[in-house]
Amino acid sequence: MDTTIMQKAINTIAKRSNDEELRVCPHCGTKYAWFNKSTNSINIHVQVPACDCQERIEKEKEAAKIAEAKKEKLAKIFENSMMTPLFQEKVFSSLKETEHFDLCKKYAAEFNPKTAEGILMIGNVGTGKTTLLAAICNELMNKGFNCLFTTLSALLDKFSKYSYDNAGDITPLLQWLVSFDFVVLDDIGRETYNDKRKEVAFRIIDSLLNYKTTTALTANPEMIKKLQVLPEWKATLDRLKDTCGIHLQFTGKSMRGEKW
Ligand SMILES: [Zn+2]
The missing domain is CATH 3.40.50.300 (P-loop containing nucleotide triphosphate hydrolases)
Structure with a gap:
């Protein structure tokens, strides 16, 4: 979906939401609106604007895992030698x-x-x-x-x-x-x-x-x-x-x- 359309949709939902609140990202300090809209069938949870901290942390964890595996592989290579x-x-x-x-x-x-x-x-x-x-x-x-x-x-x-x-x-x-x-x-x-x-x-x-x-x-x-x-x-x-x-x-x- 086009990002502007997405933003409009989010704003619309945000305005209508009773559960909107202001939160702060614990990682970068970005303030964002967080709301949780529930109806019978759907549960929408959106944060505006979104920072990429969560994604970045996941990537860092993945990179650390790869580095650790590489280190273990290297230790194994030296041990086997x-x-x-x-x-x-x-x-x-x-x-x-x-x-x-x-x-x-x-x-x-x-x-x-x-x-x-x-x-x-x-x-x-x-x-x-x-x-x-x-x-x-x-x-x-x-x-x-x-x-x-x-x-x-x-x-x-x-x-x-x-x-x-x-x-x-x-x-x-x-x-x-x-x-x-x-x-x-x-x-x-x-x-x-x-x-x-x-x-x-x-x-x-x-x-x-x-x-x-x-x-x-x-x-x-x-x-x-x-x-x-x-x-x-x-x-x-x-x-x-x-x-x-x-x-x-x-x-x-x-x-x-x-x-x-
Ligand atoms: Zn953040």
Whole structure:
């Protein structure tokens, strides 16, 4: 209905109403006429002029609910990531610009889980590999992407426990693993193997490759050498290397203990 016609109708009703009274909006202080006209069949309740406080408050409540849900989702993402609080502090804005800093920052900024390349980082301990991957994960998680940030060793422990609790069936956990948008396996080669763990490690890697889950790996050169001499590992390493489109060598000296 046209607003002027509506206003006229309201004024007419207001004049005729015996129940008209002046009220003040408790939120903005706007004075308005409030009346309540009842007949046998209808009950009219109009306020003139209407402020939008009620509507605004509803909208604010809705926005707060959405913000709360987003916060909860984010907390869940961080909780699921297995990332320790120490690494949750690693963000690009507070990091030193070490080797490959710009590339990693750009990678996080442009990340698309469908098209992103995997990353293989090779370098000695303390050259900043893990820190950069943590910074990538933190940025991605803040954007709502699901990331897993762990070592292959910790992941193998998780799988062993799961296998033990579920009569050897690790398929659901493999499905959980490949559902991440970005998986970081830090420090590969350091884990210890028996036949069972080796088999699980290959199933983990196979799943990541087959489901094209974007994966980032770090290793130090000695560990790569150690894995390469193991016959089954050589082929797997080659496959991993092929799926990681980005290869980064870290040649810098160790950053650890620099402050000392
Ligand atoms: Zn108001």
